[in-house]
Amino acid sequence: MNSPSLFAVPSLSTQQLRYLQTAARAPSWTEAANELRVTQSALSQGIAELERRLGIELFERVGRRRVLSSAGNEILVQADRVLAQAADLGRLAERLRHGFAGAYRLGLIDSAAVATCRPALAAVRRLAGDALNVIVDTSVPLTRAVQRGELDLAVVVADNAALTSGGSQLGSESNVAVTAVAExxxxxxxxxxxxxxxxxxxxxxxxxxxxxxxxxxxxxxxxxxxxxxxxxxxxxxxxxxxxxxxxxxxxxxxxxxxxxxxxxxxxxxxxxxxxxxxxxxxxxxxxxxxxxxxxxxxxxxxxxxARRLVAVTRTGAPSDPRTERFLVSV
The missing domain is CATH 3.40.190.10 (Periplasmic binding protein-like II)
Structure with a gap:
């Protein structure tokens, strides 16, 4: 019996996928290039090479703007997943090398930072030390940062659009675990x-x-x-x-x-x-x-x-005692 044929895995780099991710969400390619700290020419060439390797046109022109094509939107969903998993792989490797001394990235809405989660924040600070990075923002950006693997944990309002819609803008954004924190x-x-x-x-x-x-x-x-x-x-x-x-x-x-x-x-x-x-x-x-x-x-x-606050973590991310410490201390 012949073994089933396998689709060829495209030879892609995480840099190319990051170019796609950033260009798709930035207001313009100029701003995307600035965010990536590359020239606009390098960004254009990187995306062109990604299109060549995939055999798919990712962007199309609407007037003077370049916007994601319908195929590009589907590719972006997978790119988000791959980049989040690549970030997980990097953090896992760091923890295997150095224990749990690597950076721990925590996102909080303002009221969680100044009141609701202060005991848990202090507990994680004692465990993580200078490796703790805290970002204060609103619920949707924080939730999406967790879903993309850019944060380890975030405390957000339960009813935010990135959770209630299952991430309708981006299919990968429903991959989170939710833990009740407070009313x-x-x-x-x-x-x-x-x-x-x-x-x-x-x-x-x-x-x-x-x-x-x-x-x-x-x-x-x-x-x-x-x-x-x-x-x-x-x-x-x-x-x-x-x-x-x-x-x-x-x-x-x-x-x-x-x-x-x-x-x-x-x-x-x-x-x-x-x-x-x-x-x-x-x-x-x-x-x-x-x-x-x-x-x-x-x-x-x-x-x-009574506004419901929840902690969100990404399903499939490597376990981390700092996350566990936060959740039991909140």
Whole structure:
């Protein structure tokens, strides 16, 4: 019996696949070349050679722009997987040579970095030492960085698009394991001079200072406010809770912030939120009972939602005791 024929494995380099990955996602090939620290000519030649070896046109021109072809999109999915596995191989080799002394790359959303995950961060720091690299970003970029093998672990909002869509933009982006970390109460914060009549009427809440449009938290907050009958019209956007709190103090709008946001309890006038679940949560109807009008800067109205945080790791990645330490310490 003849053995089954095998498809020839194309002779490709990880550099060529990295060129494809970067050129596909950068706003322009000029920016892609800058990110890769090569000339645009070298980038073009590298992609042309990749196309030659695959026998497939990866990009097509639309006006003056070069965009991925339909075949290029399918090839990119596989390129993401190959590069992530190549990164796993490199880390495994490093750990076999040096033990677990190699770099450990951890991604956190801002509130996880400053509050929710501080004990776990400290535990990993003791284990990893100077090899710990921490990146603070928003949920979708962090999730995709894990899925591409660029981070070992990230703590993100559970409902982010890279998880809920299964990575619809990139088929490889569903390959993650998810571990529940915490439920984070998000409280409505208003300027100190808000009246009781406004507090008790959600139709009069706002305007708002919010996380950027399209971000995971913004989508959750907009939906929750509409469900309460409030208009989520936004006058200022920032991903930094400290900036949003400062804008509320200046009277530029209302915000919804983690109840442990830096400075909120120190500067706020209300009692600490009760931690009630979001289902059926109601505003207090007045300024919190523990208010002290002297020096008041903001008023905490009440909880709007409880944001779910999860830790994501890539399935198939080599085991690492630093990941295990983080997950048991969080």
């Amino acid at each position: 984070e109460p998000m409280v409505i914060v208003a300027p100190a001079n808000v009246s009781t009549e406004v507090v008790t009427d959600p139709r009069r809440w706002g305007p708002w200072v919010m996380p950027p449009e399209g971000s995971t938290t913004r989508v959750l907050l907009d939906a929750a406010l509409r469900a309460r009958g409030a208009d989520p019209t936004t006058t200022l956007e920032s991903s930094n809770p400290t900036v949003l709190l400062s804008m509320v103090e200046l009277g530029l709008g209302w915000a919804v912030l983690p109840d442990h946001a830096p400075g909120l309890q120190r500067r706020g006038t209300g009692a600490k939120p009760t931690g009630a679940k979001p289902t059926g949560a109601k505003p207090t109807g007045a300024k919190p009972t523990g208010a002290k009008p002297t020096g008041a800067e903001v008023v905490i109205i009440g909880e709007l939602i």
